Amino acid sequence: MDGDLSDMSIQVAVNGYGTIGKRVADAVTLQPDMELIGVAKTRPNHEAELAIDKGYPLYAAIEERIELFDDAGLELAGTVDELVAAADVVVDACPSGIGAENKSLYEEHDTPALYQGGEDADLVDTSFNARGNFADAIGADHVRVVSCNTTGLSRLLAPLEEEYGVEKARVTLVRRGGDPAQSGRGPINDILPNPVSLPSHHGPDVNTIFPELAIDTLGLKVPATLMHTHSVNVTLEASPDADAVADLLDEQARTFLIPESSDIDGAGALKEFSMDRGRPRGDIWENCIWRESVSMEGSDLYLFQAIHQESDVVPENVDAIRAVSGAADSETSIERTNETMAIGF
């Protein structure tokens, strides 16, 4: 595999230009070894206008709706069929379940496809997290970049498993009810065990990345939109002191250890921190772990982490593009993505 990525140009299409798709599209344009050849949408709206404003060729995801774009004065470059035909890799960022419907389109054109965490794991050859199992996706045709929560857990558990061994992980996920623009989601005045049955699906999802890892998860939904929060307990196969664990997590490229001195007490302050530093859309690509929460009781590790659901999967999609293209190994890709996106506070 080539370590020099500068002379490659992977032609990337993004089908589904919403919360995840528009962020992935922007991240692709930062990669010297990739070219964004277009994005597809079903209808004209402010996001379709954004694509045009950014100079991204816009394609119609549904042929019968071409007229709507014409009526709105938005110039189309063609249909999604043409876009997929021209692409080396397509990133499907459509709503949950639509990715599965699109699979035959990608197969028709023999175009490798990435799907998102809302799709079932059995749709694809492998699920993906760059830190966890990059190599499994090399040369694969259908790859699922796992959900925001599973991405956050995989990044945390990978170094713990490698350094100390994980006997058992137990995580309670306090999940945001919806993204800020999802005005129809809730709860708006409640705290819901969700799913009520235990364990939640998140543990099995982590097992799509680490099949042998023992993990139980519980989920809740709360009236918040900014981030998820994980309350984590991991029984390790060793008893390191808390500082050693915090240092290990701090060394990881996609984890941010929130210093006590920063006075960041929650997701609101984290978003403010990110916006103050000029992050696009106030995105936080890293797991945010409160350093003073990292505690050891014997071999039991405890900590709190916050996960920005709208953006933590974005660098993972960029790495997955390189993996399916066979364009780089894990280390080279992750380093390049981190550098181009300026990951790390």
Ligand SMILES: NC(=O)c1ccc[n+]([C@@H]2O[C@H](COP(=O)([O-])OP(=O)(O)OC[C@H]3O[C@@H](n4cnc5c(N)ncnc54)[C@H](OP(=O)(O)O)[C@@H]3O)[C@@H](O)[C@H]2O)c1
């Ligand atoms: N948001 C999150 O927090 C988050 C985090 C991690 C993973 N995910 C996963 O990422 C995927 C996308 O989620 P999202 O939050 O980005 O959804 P989203 O904001 O609703 O964006 C999806 C976009 O796809 C477009 N679309 C709908 N049907 C389409 C079709 N047939 N062809 C092409 N485009 C179509 C929609 O726009 P138009 O209909 O207007 O064209 C919409 O803007 C899901 O699998 C989700 O589970 C989401």
